[in-house]
Amino acid sequence: MSLSITASRDSRYSSASDEVRLTPHERVTAQISSLLERGVRPWIKPWDDIATPDALVLPLRSCGTPYRGMNIIALWAASLESGFRSRHWFTFKQALAMKACVRKGERGSFVVYYAELGDKSEGDGKPSRAPKAKGANGDETGEPRRILRGYTVFNAEQIEGLPETFYAPTETPVAPRTLIPNSEDETRWASLFARIPVTLRHGGNRAFYSKAADFIQMPLREAFRDGSQYWATLAHETAHASRHETRLNRDFGQTRFGDAGYALEELVAELASAFIGAHIGLPADHLEDHAAYIDGWLKALGDNPSSFLTAASKAQAAADWVLAVMEVD
Template identity: 90%
Template structure:
């Protein structure tokens, strides 16, 4: 398989110069692939340091706005690898601007953005638009071409001199797991999901979305280990529902259960449900364990390094649709 060569090279980068030779697609793919090869999905949180247990939070830029799409996964992966608990990330220049400094020897994390050809970055990943810059292909016909670029950020825990507000509390209270009860959070989640314009049915022992009939089927809530697992599973199936032709019209060409297109749609739903959960405080804890798809995802990443970026982009669109219907975010205010 072609992936065996690229994965070996990408997951064992020996020096900073090796990283420079990789394209932005390859660098982010290497980061995610190295975890998937070990059976780790960075969007499934394996530790308890935030209430409710296992809840993910969105990584934040220095200005406090959340990252989106692929960068959410990349920074969750970096935090998982290094054990960072702070959700705040800075460029070297941003740290200096706050009279703080990245500690000597600290290794940054790579994030990406799309820019018009000829653009120059302002140093924090926000490109300075130069629509009339000469030499950019497609200018004479009024067309624009976007290319993927990247930059390095550092977690607040790698920086000396930042205000304490950028650091996670030193002591995290233990939140005990309790039997199935209707909590305040569940009441809130029920209200949010009730706004989704997709028929929801209950019964049986399977959770799935039927595209042909456009409905979500869920087991009864009492069948789940706890309430959060029910709502996380519903978030996953609701993400699938966003693919309907009357909504986002997403189709990866799946023709049968378990094929490559099916696996890619599962990846999009997994990522989207994690994004949704990070917005509304819901753990990514599904009824089904989709780890069986990891080999298919790795193969897809090996065949095309941009696959994960595509999946993350589709997942962000799915999450935006769900959160917009919930009224949990203002879609017009999104970057």
């Protein structure tokens, strides 16, 4: 895949005033939609010809814990558009607390979090006491009201004065690399996927998950151009398998091939396999027709801007289930 990753840092939105008018879920959806409209999936690492052979890695908060769900995709997208190589992100105040400073003129990236109503923190703070949500009869349900909020973070490469460990090491461009994994990788991935409690069958020229019969069908390992693509495809189909009613019972109301429910389920599997891959060292790649998928995703996002946030949340739950069964931390 050939792609320039030197896009302007101001290209994500048409103007600062446009950003202000958008709700938090509209802002992150606009960022992702902008890339999808150009045929770019930000959860696919597009610069294999110059980068180290690692799969995508999870972006990290200032405290070192990984971001989750929608924010993983948002920060992968920001890194793609701006060419960031560090995986560390800070708020302005967090940088100052480390006696560092965001460079003048740098634009931050937008991330979201659910807060209890009344919470004024930037996602990492302690929520304040919130009013309780009310049920249909007007009685308090005992659950606090939660709303989606957002805040701005900066990549370590936009900040001066951080300890060197937060910056990506300088790299010399290398020759195009192969994605063929070594035998140790293959053995490890085989061991991890063997723990998934879903029947795995081989044969034919299609990869799919049958919900009705609860099995995964894969072409023979030799049919794939390399081992990484085989295991990445299996991760995608395993994410689909998490939807079964005995597992996560995920249903977007699909009634026919290619409808909105189908598009959202495919998006969940794409994102979940990327999250899984970031944990176990797999590229997010498989053999389906992504151009058709992207058209469906863009239509779904246009009809409901919050659908990407929903898909990312469901994808995180699917990845959590797979990784828990694999016994991956």
